[in-house]
Amino acid sequence: MDGGLEALFRENGAVNGRVRQAVLHKAERRLLVEAQSDSLLTLGQMEAIRRGLEDAMGCPVQAAFFFCGPAALQLEEQGAALGKVLEQSLRELCPTIRPALQGACFTLEAGKALRLRLAPGCLEMLGDGSALRRAEAAFSQAYGLKVQVLAETDEGLEPLKLPEKPDFSQAAAKAAGRTKRKPAEKPGAEQGPRVLYGKRIQEKDRIPQDQVSEDVGRVVIGGEITSLEVKETKNGAFIINFAISDHTNTLPCKLFIKAKEAGQKLQAELEATKKQGDWLLVQGDYTMDEFMRRMCVHVGNIGAFSMPKRMDTAPEKRVELHLHTKMSTMDGLTNVKEAVATAARWGHRAIAITDHGVVHAFPDAVSAADKLTKGGQEIKAILGVEGYLLPDCRLVERPETYIALGVTSAPAFRLDDLFEIAALRITAEGEVLDTFYRVVDCGALLPPELAQETGLTQEALAGGVSVKEALGALSAFMEGSCPVAFGPGAVALLHAHGAAHGMELPTEYADLSVLSHDLWREVKEQTLAAFLGALDKAAPQGGALETARGTAALLASVLPELDRRQARELPLFHALDQQDTKTKRRTYHIIIIAKNQPGLVNLYRLVSYAHLEHLRKVPRIPRSLLHLNRQGLIVGSACEAGELFQSVLKGEPEEKLAQVAKMYDFLEIQPIANNAFLTRNGRVADEEGLRDLNRKIVALGDALHKPVVATGDVHFLEPDDSVFRAIIMHARGFEDAEEQAPLYFKTTDEMLEEFAYLGPEKAHAVVIDNPNAIADSCERLKPFLSEKGTYAPTFPGADEEL
Known part of the structure; x- marks a missing residue:
């Protein structure tokens, strides 16, 4: 912790920074901290330190800063x-x-x-x-x-040159791979927008909405309908209020129609135009509306026209495997039905829904895909999630032998007193190969309740061996085998006593308390005796040797269950930082896709337990929990916040990268503009450096025979929607919110052009071949077992009581 705080102060410009006093208000769960620095700090640096302390302590922090040394002057x-x-x-x-x-x-x-x-x-x-x-x-x-x-x-300074406002319509047209032009006129067809109300309006008279000022007077504007409200007065007249947006601004419009039939007809026309996604062309006077008390376009004429939409014209189509909808709270802006419809219109065979930590968009996604498929546009909704992976363990190959541990100890002032150590060397089938047992004379008095529980006496302790001798013999006995214990207590205690005597005892072990809880959740009491009882096995009666035997018996049931779940590797936990892992360790992004119905059940299980048991700011999925519930799932390495990308970014050696990549079914790369912030903050030199990171991941995939897929990490549909996400990011406190990455839904040609630096063959593989292969391996799934059934919770006796 001290090293972490020192780094926190140093990284934020605090010379000789330290915490000199901290007071915890338990009732308010708030920590008051006094920090000092020999250098002056900006408000931003102070806030960064405060947030770092908050992350480290896991509670709200109120910080006061004092300046010492040279900064102590007035x-x-x-x-x-x-x-x-x-x-x-x-x-x-x-x-x-x-x-x-x-x-x-x-x-x-x-x-x-x-x-x-x-x-x-x-x-x-x-x-x-x-x-x-x-x-x-x-x-x-x-x-x-x-x-x-x-x-x-100061008139002597050079006037500020403001950048021109971007033409979002041109950006959309460029992204679509074509220039804006009018479609060729068909013989006998009328030119210009169709008339909905009043007279025909010339589209050439339209001006961008952000150029409309209070003194503009009569104006022609266009845009898609964002809101529509129709009121019928007592005498049968209609008041129609609507707003239209051209993505430079959104303006309210108002129209009063006396004739009832004309009002009803226009209402139907406007509703149909909105449903079709067409744009309105409105001509009217931009004046103050006394009733609304704001500037408004008082409409004289209304037309409608279809805006050209982006199309995917590639002969072979890609599949997007990483897309966020509005259900990705304060992040995604995509309407899931529009995303599915766009993919179908482009001719894509499938589209994946991968919101942050939740699955709320699944019903709408599947419903939209089914409706389009019945209408002749074949499209499959792939159900997934972008989870937050908690690295609580390390996955290793199953060892041939295990050491089941048991200790008898009692709390003491500095280090728990150690009275008894037992260990059994066993096989995966539970066969006992060898037994270790020592009574330890640690110089402490044996508590009466412990003597009654274990049968030990003070006389027996006096005839025991020293702590150092017992631990030395245990270390030799454990060599070449994997330690197993129920909870971190025994392993942590043995390591601490070993360190006190200059010995290095293992800290990594197989934790049966974690594994048993995830395997048999119907057991409410999380104890060794409870799990053994649920498995119809004898519970330990007291003493270290009995505990070791109970641990060995439980392991003999855990390993076959891992085999049944196809969890071939063994999770190893670190006894010393296990609690910190649960509360403070950082998480990594990870893509999890349901391949079939069992996979969907496991996906729901992971998301549920992430919220119920591992929620800390975000719903976290422990690596051990994912490992035990991975059947039917396809796991990807995700974006720059993923474990693999971060390892590549840190320059980890090849062996470490291979170890990290091993747990993923596919590796993910994204357009370099998605990660441009890494060049702005100095972590990557330039755009070529970003390409090199992707090349490294591609090479790693080739070496490990794992497919590499190119995704867009879609957060909004159209290029000009980035302005709305910038607003959300600013509200979340991101200083570079205006530097939005182009996280829009990209066509196949756009992605092929983006990854052209990999070469034509490899670009085709990562953009088209590999994503389609993954999509083809996923079944068409329903979010519920039955569309007609409901799954409300049941409470025994509730009906009778009500």
């Missing part, structure tokens, strides 16, 4: 150093005014005022000045300074 006397810290803090605290601060000059005046000299045109970008007042309050709380933040225009 802050008002720090001059340039303080000015620089306040300047950077202002940028961190108020990201919305960062554009106005580009090229600005900062001056700290007598430690009392921070004066900003802004380029022409930037002062207006600060709005009402609330951001500056917020900064003043933050400076007062963090540094104890009453600093006034003043802003003024």
